[in-house]
Amino acid sequence: MTSAEETMAEEESSRNFVDSTVHVDVKDYYGRIVKKTSDLQTSACVAPPNPVPHFIRQALGKVHPEITDRYYGCGLVVPECLEGCRILDLGSGTGRDCFMLSQLVGEKGHLTGIDMTEDQLAVARTYVDYHMQEFGYKKPNVTFVQGYIEALTEAGLEKNSFDIIISNCVVNLSPDKRQVLAEAYSVLKDGGELYFSDIYSNGRLTEEIKNNKVLWGECLGGALWWKDLLEFAEEVGFSPPRLVTAHVVTVDKQELKDILGDYRFISATYRLFKVPKGDTRPCQVIYNGNITGVEDSFQFDCQNRFKVGEVVAVDGELANILTHSRFADDFTFQPPGGSCGVKPKTAVVDPFELALQATKRGLGSATGGCCSTQSAACCK
Structure with a gap:
């Protein structure tokens, strides 16, 4: 067809x-x-x-x-x-x-x-x-x-x-x-x-x-x-x-x-x-702190929290997401397109x-930051 x-x-x-x-x-x-x-x-x-x-x-x-x-x-x-x-x-x-x-x-x-x-x-x-x-x-x-x-x-x-x-x-x-x-x-x-x-x-x-x-x-x-x-x-x-x-x-x-x-x-x-579908190699990223409401720390998901200026190892899929999404300008990638040699956290987590x-822990929910941020001018 x-x-x-x-x-x-x-x-x-x-x-x-x-x-x-x-x-x-x-x-x-x-x-x-x-x-x-x-x-x-x-x-x-x-x-x-x-x-x-x-x-x-x-x-x-x-x-x-x-x-x-x-x-x-x-x-x-x-x-x-x-x-x-x-x-x-x-x-x-x-x-x-x-x-x-x-x-x-x-x-x-x-x-x-x-x-x-x-x-x-x-x-x-x-x-x-x-x-x-x-x-x-x-x-x-x-x-x-x-x-x-x-x-x-x-x-x-x-x-x-x-x-x-x-x-x-x-x-x-x-x-x-x-x-x-x-x-x-x-x-x-x-x-x-x-x-x-x-x-x-x-x-x-x-x-x-x-x-x-x-x-x-x-x-x-x-x-x-x-x-x-x-x-x-x-x-x-x-x-x-x-x-x-x-x-x-x-x-x-x-x-x-x-x-x-x-x-x-x-x-x-x-x-x-x-x-x-791009380079799936892990790398290092640095959060620049430009997102309104989370200038000091940005919790992306339940495993990845980015503190401003701190070098963080991420898996290749997350690096690909950050590179091609509305968050691209908010991170610096080191080395560009290369591997950092540090093992990132696994992407798949059992929600149960x-x-x-x-x-x-007596909490209503385990959270990775779904409601911890404010809006910022990211969509063009």
């Missing part, structure tokens, strides 16, 4: 995308059954009680209460360097993360939220003008689109058009996670990032669990085995996922616990980058082990 024929086949497939049974059930669950956060039956779709930086608390404080009352997220998706960026929120719901981040990208940046549930989109659209007035913007920098996260281009989103994609406890609700990652990869710019929080299981789930509508709606029935994320990311072209945070998900309702058996669940935040460490 020629490239032109492949493109036509992709477009035809996209036009033919229709609701699956899962999509119908999820729409019903979040459109009719769950009206506010307190209606949820597990902690899966509720953000962990981690300390929230002051600038994010300020931004959240300007979001209308009706929006925050209908928030169903499992993390806080605030990566670094946001000012001026074009960001896409997969499964934006009533728009809490969009309205919060619209303040951090600034009036020159833009947020697009996509969701398949019209009931939630109606709420989000009702409050666009309210928030723009609250933020002092002359024109809206937030747009909401009805569509499916498995068919972004069909919804009218252009390929290679976003600097960052975020998602908060939504990918698990899709029956085709690999397609979600493939579509995200397609609409990201070169060097762009998928930064998302979601629910993961410690093994592939049984059909009984997958077919339980309540467990699926509660973000557990569709949870991906965390090792499958690594495989899917590689298949669609992303860099290996970098684990940022992880925390244990609790299930209190006995009838749900009986169905789940020995399966365990965690909420984890990962960052994946669309960068070229990280979450267990956090539990033992």
Whole structure:
């Protein structure tokens, strides 16, 4: 099949995308059954009680209460360097993360939220003008689109058009996670990032669990085995996922616990980058301290913290990410393109082990800095 024929086949497939049974059930669950956060039956779709930086608390404080009352997220998706960026929120719901981040990208940046549930989109659209007035913007920098996260281009989103994609406890609700990652990869710019929080299981789930509508709606029935994320990311072209945070998900309702058996669940935040396959040799990097809010120390993921002026050994994949992403100007590489002779930390981390460490320390989450930074002018 020629490239032109492949493109036509992709477009035809996209036009033919229709609701699956899962999509119908999820729409019903979040459109009719769950009206506010307190209606949820597990902690899966509720953000962990981690300390929230002051600038994010300020931004959240300007979001209308009706929006925050209908928030169903499992993390806080605030990566670094946001000012001026074009960001896409997969499964934006009533728009809490969009309205919060619209303040951090600034009036020159833009947020697009996509969701398949019209009931939630109606709420989000009702409050666009309210928030723009609250933020002092002359024109809206937030747009909401009805569509499916498995068919972004069909919804009218252009390929290679976003600097960052975020998602908060939504990918698990899709029956085709690999397609979600493939579509995200397609609409990201070169060097762009998928930064998302979601629910993961410690093994592939049984059909009984997958077919339980309540467990699926509660973000557990569709949870991906965390090792499958690594495989899917590689298949669609992303860099290996970098684990940022992880925390244990609790299930209190006995009838749900009986169905789940020995399966365990965690909420984890990962960052994946669309960068070229290049030199994978480890090297040394020096953080220059130019990112607003983390001038002294920048926690990139759960294993890599960069202190300004300090020489740090990184694996080849991370060196490739830092070289080709929006962080390129914030680091000095030594020696350029060469090997430093120092063994870097391994890239793959078991999120269940990280979450267990956090539990033992009495923390809500083991963190690699998902909410520890402020936005900076990094997107051009």
